[in-house]
Amino acid sequence: MIITPVPTSSHEEIYYVEDAATGLLGYIAVHSTQLGPAAGGLRMRPYQTPQEALTDVKRLSQGMTYKNAAAGLPLGGGKAVIIGDPGRDKTPELLHAFGRAIDTLQGRYFTAEDMGMTPADMAHLAAVTPFVAGLPSGKFASGDPSPITARGIFNAICTAQKHLCGSADLGGVTVAVQGLGHVGWHLCRRLSSAGANLVVADTDDSRISKARTVFEAAAVAPDQIYSVQADIFAPCAIGGILNADTIPQLKVSIVAGGANNQLASAQDGRALHARSILYAPDFVANGGGIINVATEILKISNRAEFVEEKLMALDLTMQAILTQARAENTCPDAVAVATVQAKMARGIA
Numbered sequence: 319m320i321i322t323p324v325p326t327s328s329h330e331e332i333y334y335v336e337d338a339a340t341g342l343l344g345y346i347a348v349h350s351t352q353l354g355p356a357a358g359g360l361r362m363r364p365y366q367t368p369q370e371a372l373t374d375v376k377r378l379s380q381g382m383t384y385k386n387a388a389a390g391l392p393l394g395g396g397k398a399v400i401i402g403d404p405g406r407d408k409t410p411e412l413l414h415a416f417g418r419a420i421d422t423l424q425g426r427y428f429t430a431e432d433m434g435m436t437p438a439d440m441a442h443l444a445a446v447t448p449f450v451a452g453l454p455s456g457k458f459a460s461g462d463p464s465p466i467t468a469r470g471i472f473n474a475i476c477t478a479q480k481h482l483c484g485s486a487d488l489g490g491v492t493v494a495v496q497g498l499g500h501v502g503w504h505l506c507r508r509l510s511s512a513g514a515n516l517v518v519a520d521t522d523d524s525r526i527s528k529a530r531t532v533f534e535a536a537a538v539a540p541d542q543i544y545s546v547q548a549d550i551f552a553p554c555a556i557g558g559i560l561n562a563d564t565i566p567q568l569k570v571s572i573v574a575g576g577a578n579n580q581l582a583s584a585q586d587g588r589a590l591h592a593r594s595i596l597y598a599p600d601f602v603a604n605g606g607g608i609i610n611v612a613t614e615i616l617k618i619s620n621r622a623e624f625v626e627e628k629l630m631a632l633d634l635t636m637q638a639i640l641t642q643a644r645a646e647n648t649c650p651d652a653v654a655v656a657t658v659q660a661k662m663a664r665g666i667a
């Protein structure tokens with residue numbers, strides 16, 4: 319295996335990982351360890367080029383620095399990506415090789431699940447390194463983080479709805495959900511139980527059929543989800559989907575979802591604000607998962623209590639961000655970034 323440092327001025331450390339024996343190609347990025355060891359998931363996607371994977375890991379790891387600070391966790395930001403199709407290329411040997419690469423950072427980076435990864439995959443990594451969380455079993459094992467991620471997003475949706483309409487009641491409210499994977503599915507369950515009407519899109523037709531049956535959801539083609547007439551848009555698939563092409567199409571008053579890096583750029587946050595669309599910053603809305611993972615990294619014994627407290631605090635943070643943004647007539651993501659940067663300057667989460 320070859321681990322090559324990638325020159326960077328924006329991150330503390332970035333490595334390109336290559337293992338000819340298993341076909342492994344990937345990156346590990348540590349954005350910041352200012353508040354503690356860097357933590358953030360491992361994503362496996364069929365990136366078209368190594369540059370695309372590098373751009374993703376850099377953005378995602380910076381997002382984790384913000385997310386962990388927003389969630390009040392003594393953790394820094396990091397992320398890892400593997401280039402490949404998880405359905406075709408993922409093998410125990412490839413995961414072992416990547417686990418050995420993570421191990422060389424000696425705890426400066428802890429990994430967990432992200433897109434394309436499962437608790438069982440984390441168990442493969444854990445066979446060769448202790449710097450992994452989201453395990454299916456073990457003393458502090460926290461398992462699949464997505465149910466708690468979805469809970470935090472549901473809270474964010476309710477908070478945004480209350481901020482805009484004076485009531486958090488979602489009865490009869492229409493929510494357009496992009497992506498019915500781990501997070502999107504659990505979110506749909508909560509929204510449906512709260513009486514919301516669902517319009518869904520996914521590139522996987524089998525998930526659409528299931529959502530039609532289970533939630534009586536209406537479905538649209540993946541590229542139609544942006545123009546659905548709805549109250550709320552919940553992006554729960556890929557990043558960069560709020561951009562110059564999609565924002566003009568939106569017919570909602572709130573965007574609140576679980577995907578990381580939803581805004582293609584900071585300008586897109588301003589574009590949402592200019593259209594009077596309330597945006598719940600993603601790295602605050604989707605912090606539930608890392609809160610759950612943190613119980614394992616930090617070896618928290620009263621896990622349920624820790625998660626409840628942190629989720630409640632996260633919701634208060636979201637409320638404060640939306641209130642400040644309204645008072646300053648500015649976009650919530652700018653306030654959210656300033657909030658976490660102030661925390662980091664103080665050196666405490």
Ligand code: NAD
Binds near residue numbers: 433463501502607
């Ligand atoms: P997942 O892989 O389980 O699900 C993603 C879903 O999106 C799949 O059903 C996929 O078919 C669908 N999809 C992909 N491209 C699409 C497109 N263009 N249009 C519509 N659907 C599309 O992933 P996940 O764990 O549910 O994560 C979803 C998002 O939430 C990711 O951005 C992830 O980084 C973020 N996130 C996840 C967690 C977590 O706990 N899993 C925590 C925080 C953030």
